Amino acid sequence: MxxxxxxxxxxxxxxxxxxxxxxxxxxxxxxxxxxxxxxxxxxxxxxxxxxxxxxxxxxxxxxGLINTHGHAAMSLFRGMADDLPLDSWLNDHIWPAEGKWVNEEFVRDGVELAMAEMIRSGTTTFSDMYFFPNITAKAATRAGMRAQLAFPVFEFPSNWGQNPEEYIHKGLQVHDDNKHNSLITVAFGPHAPYTVADPTMDKIATLAAELHNGEINIHIHLHETDFEVAQSVKEHGMRPIERLAQRGLLGPRTQCVHLASLNDDDIKTLAAHNCHAVHCPESNLKLGSGISPVQKMLDAGINVALGTDGAASNNTLNLFNEMRTAALLSKGATGNATALPDTQALQMATLNGARALGLEQELGxxxxxxxxxxxxxxxxxxxxxxxxxxxxxxxxxxxxxxxxxxxxxGKLIMENRRLTTLNIDDIRERAQRWREQIVTS
Structure with a gap:
């Protein structure tokens, strides 16, 4: 031979x-x-x-590890609003900061900071939901990193779009621009049930079914807190998962992020629609959002992958840390030391992540x-x-x-801890300049 x-x-x-x-x-x-x-x-x-x-x-x-949920550019907000509940963290700190600072330059610099950290801690593929996904696509391609970009869709304006129609139009343009890019896939990213109205959900369900014969993913924050679920019952007369099922958004291409507030019927619905769960244990713990019943979902046959969430709500993008936390949390939450053994935790960060992205034939x-x-x-x-x-x-x-x-x-992106496609010193200097701007504004 x-x-x-x-x-x-x-x-x-x-x-x-x-x-x-x-x-x-x-x-x-x-x-x-x-x-x-x-x-x-x-x-x-x-x-x-x-x-x-x-x-x-x-x-x-x-x-390589597959980080199935994050907001890469938010690395520039790392440590800016710690020790706050989700509602206050998001409404009083993060969304105002995004409105003031997020632009193409911010996204480029934040994504490069995130990719450097992820590569150095073993991640080779990341799923991202954030503004200016066109910039993220270019940055990831330059760095030689694999990414799924879930373009965000909201009912309200942001620095990237004014309404759902514009978000969807721009997102589909990113999809078209990268259809021959072997490193980039593009998904629909309706932010959450509480930020997306029924007509927008209906439109996304229709478009997702039409594009590539339904071979395009949907990535959504779902059942992140008890408060979110209670508000949905109050406003819509049903739990968010029921609402998404009714509107045709649940299916084998749907990636459901967080799932920290679930009952047994929710789990049955997710399993019946062959949805994927994305577990972000450290972010959920830090924001006091709740503990996802991972073992119950696994027992129900649901594919569970791992994500770090953004560095603004986790402070680290180290997926090895997330594995350890997921395994320990599952044991503590169930009172069963055999729950989520090491082999399963490792699979959640690799093959299960590939399966959630629809790439299990190629990765994981x-x-x-x-x-x-x-x-x-x-x-x-x-x-x-x-x-x-x-x-x-x-x-x-x-x-x-x-x-x-x-x-x-097949390309050597890091050799003996030295990144070959990203300049760490330059990235560090730009991150520090953003800090100075934000602090002195």
Whole structure:
């Protein structure tokens, strides 16, 4: 065997997220173009020829993490309005700040700040809902990062649009502009049931069904708090999930974010429509929004993925932290130490995220033929010793800072912690300039 590869990576462990062979010891992975072309024992891999060979004797090689919900540009608001409930945080602080500061330059600088942080903590794909998604698309493409952009739709004006018609028109233009971009997919992003009226929901449901034979995603904040649910019952005579089901917005392409206030009937409805749940445990905890019944959803057969939410409500975009919090929270909430085990938490941040985005055939696990979105995590530090089980170390020992390499679409985006497509010093300076402007205004 002398098959040529562009890159051959030898690792102590390969965490495939493939149920047939989940953890491989002393194996190698070959990348040719933008695909994984071989996974085989190290002893056999030495017979391959490769343009570049990387030896990672203390590392776990695994699929890149998929952050299924965030607001990347809001990284520039990190720490600006801490320790407040969601209603006050949003209405009294974040929306006024967005009205004053958010423009194309703000989004570009905030997205680059977020991407630098995400890449350095293992994320290779992120789902984003924010203004000026056209700018985010350009920034992600320049950085070589994979993204789903859910263009926001509101009933009220913002710096990006004046009404639902304009938001939808601009969002569909972003969709058309990126239809041949292999890194970018575009989704409908009706913000939440309390910010989107029935006629707008109906229009989105119709357009989503028509575009690509219904192969376009819908991404929405849903059942984030008990207050949201109570208001919906008061104003519409039904819970938000019932309302969305009635208007045709629930289905196998719908990504439901937060779901911190659910009853058993809500879970049955989500399962019946094959919706995806996006769990953002740290943001929900920080805002006091509630605890999502993740184990109940998993038991009902619902696909549950992980998101960080924005850095303005979480303060970090480290998805490894989110995995650990999700696993511990599920155990504490259920009183069951076996709830959400480490393997399942890791799958939520990888294959389940790919499934939620409709990309499970291409991403989320290390398998021959899949896209080469791969990260390497150094498990040699004292904090990770001894390594009885690499999956346990990845989930429970805070290893985001130990990500050493990242490949996205076969391209080396980070090598030995050095970003190859983003300038950290420049990003840091621009973030500090925004802080000075905001503080002194």
């Amino acid at each position: 002398s098959t040529a590869a562009d890159c051959l990576i030898f690792a102590r462990w390969i965490i495939t997220i493939d149920a047939n062979q989940p953890v491989l010891d002393n194996h190698a992975l070959a990348i040719t173009g933008n695909r994984i072309t071989a996974i085989l024992p190290a002893s056999e891999a030495h017979e391959l020829t490769a343009a570049k060979v990387i030896e990672l004797p203390d590392h776990a090689l695994m699929p 696990s290390l398998e021959i033929g899949k896209l080469a979105d791969v990260i390497a995590v150094d498990l040699s530090a004292i904090e990770q010793q001894p390594v009885f089980d690499p999956v346990s170390q990845l989930v429970y020992t805070q290893v985001g800072h130990a990500v050493s390499h990242s490949w996205i679409n």
